[in-house]
Amino acid sequence: MTGAGQQSEDFHFPALVNGLDFLVSAVGSLSGDNGQPGPRDVKYAVLHLQAAVETLLKARLEMHDPALVWTKVGAFDQRKHEAGDFSSCGVKIAIERLRDTVQIESKIDPEDVSLRALGSLRNRIMHFGWKDTVVAVQARTVPVLDLLVGFINTDVLPHVDQPDEAWSAERQMEQLRAGFKHLTDFIVLRMQALRSQLDRYEHSTAACRSCGQFAVVLDGGAHDLACLLCGKQYGTGAEAAWEFIGSSRYVSVTQGGGDLNGCGSCGTYSVISTPLANSPEEDSWICFDCGSTHEGVCTFCDQAADLVPEMDMCSDCYEIRLDNF
Known part of the structure; x- marks a missing residue:
């Protein structure tokens, strides 16, 4: 508790540091104590990972041009931007702008399956209720983490021009790499055990x-x-x-x-x-x-079978058609 005349400690989260903070939190929650996260840990891991995706993509857009973060680029207003009084683009649009306008090196598909699955998980948690296993969420989030780590290393960190921000980001990345390796090693070991x-x-x-x-x-x-x-x-x-x-x-x-x-x-x-x-x-x-x-499904009987070469039908239907002639 602060005494009379004292101010509580200020905080400052630039977009990149903020996104990395969400990411570090997500990885820490997914790893859990002794590798055993609880249901609440996993829930917040998904929410924080989705927040990390959105924040980091938009942080890179802002490095190039703050207007790109807006849904309507032409409506950009600096004062409203600084106040957060605007509608920002979604993940898919952000990736398209990073690819087409910023021309990043990372090959991120706007329709990436792992990103869409993460978005669905987040929506289920927020709006519909949710039932799953811890291992399922851990495995499902690994591809997203892999994508983000590559994107940060290749297309974000080299463009940070503030020394303090670069130093903070690198410290967060050290935490992230350690936690991510622990998580990926766990999934690999589980799959090897099933071989x-x-x-x-x-x-x-x-x-x-x-x-x-x-x-x-x-x-x-x-x-x-x-x-x-x-x-x-x-x-x-x-x-x-x-x-x-x-x-x-x-x-x-x-x-x-x-x-x-x-x-x-x-x-x-x-x-x-x-x-x-x-x-x-x-x-x-x-x-x-x-x-x-x-090979496919017969267009005449809707049965899956090996089809007659160059014909969308099974051998039985083909014979029937021949008999009709």
């Missing part, structure tokens, strides 16, 4: 909706599908497939839609297109019930 369960199943392993890791093995009609890393439960193959596309059979049918595509191998309607561990950069047609992969 014996994942080996030979790369063709039928999907990325978990919660943690983002390729650790959901679709193998043979299981009724209790779960992520081997974070433990998220998916239920039956059909239930998992619907969750992967962000819907349910009930919602689809009541809104005038249909069922999922049928599987040409097992006959169940549990086929969707999603990346798999053996081809993470492209979607593959796979049955979530039996784990069979297919």
Whole structure:
């Protein structure tokens, strides 16, 4: 408590230092005491990480031109800017301006999957309630942290021209690097421990909706599908497939839609297109019930199968068409 005539200590958080402070807080909360963060730690880690993303992107925009932080660049007013009396751009627009106007070196996609997933986590916490596992959030946030650390090192720190700010930023980065390494090492070790369960199943392993890791093995009609890393439960193959596309059979049918595509191998309607561990950069047609992969979906019977070359139909439908002629 300050005495009579004394002033409480002033604080000063320039945009960069402020963003790094959010980032250090997020990493510290994700690591937790002895590597075991509690639910409240994880909640604030997500909120602070999202705040770090927004603040750091806009800090770099401001280094180039403060008007770029505004939603409407042409409406920029210095006095309103200093007072915070304006509407700032969102993450996607900030990245587009960094890419197109500032021309940063880092290759950040405005539609980056990890950034979008973080934004969704933040929205669920703030508006809809939230249930997840600690490991899921830790794994999901690692790609965002990796992206930010690269962006800061390459496109932010070299452009800091105030010695005091540069010194503060480098001290924060030392804390950040140590915490980030601890977190990434933890996820790597967890995935290595699962290697014996994942080996030979790369063709039928999907990325978990919660943690983002390729650790959901679709193998043979299981009724209790779960992520081997974070433990998220998916239920039956059909239930998992619907969750992967962000819907349910009930919602689809009541809104005038249909069922999922049928599987040409097992006959169940549990086929969707999603990346798999053996081809993470492209979607593959796979049955979530039996784990069979297919070339595509027949445009005539809606069954997933190996298609006739240069024809969007399965061999059965092709034979039927030939018989009609």
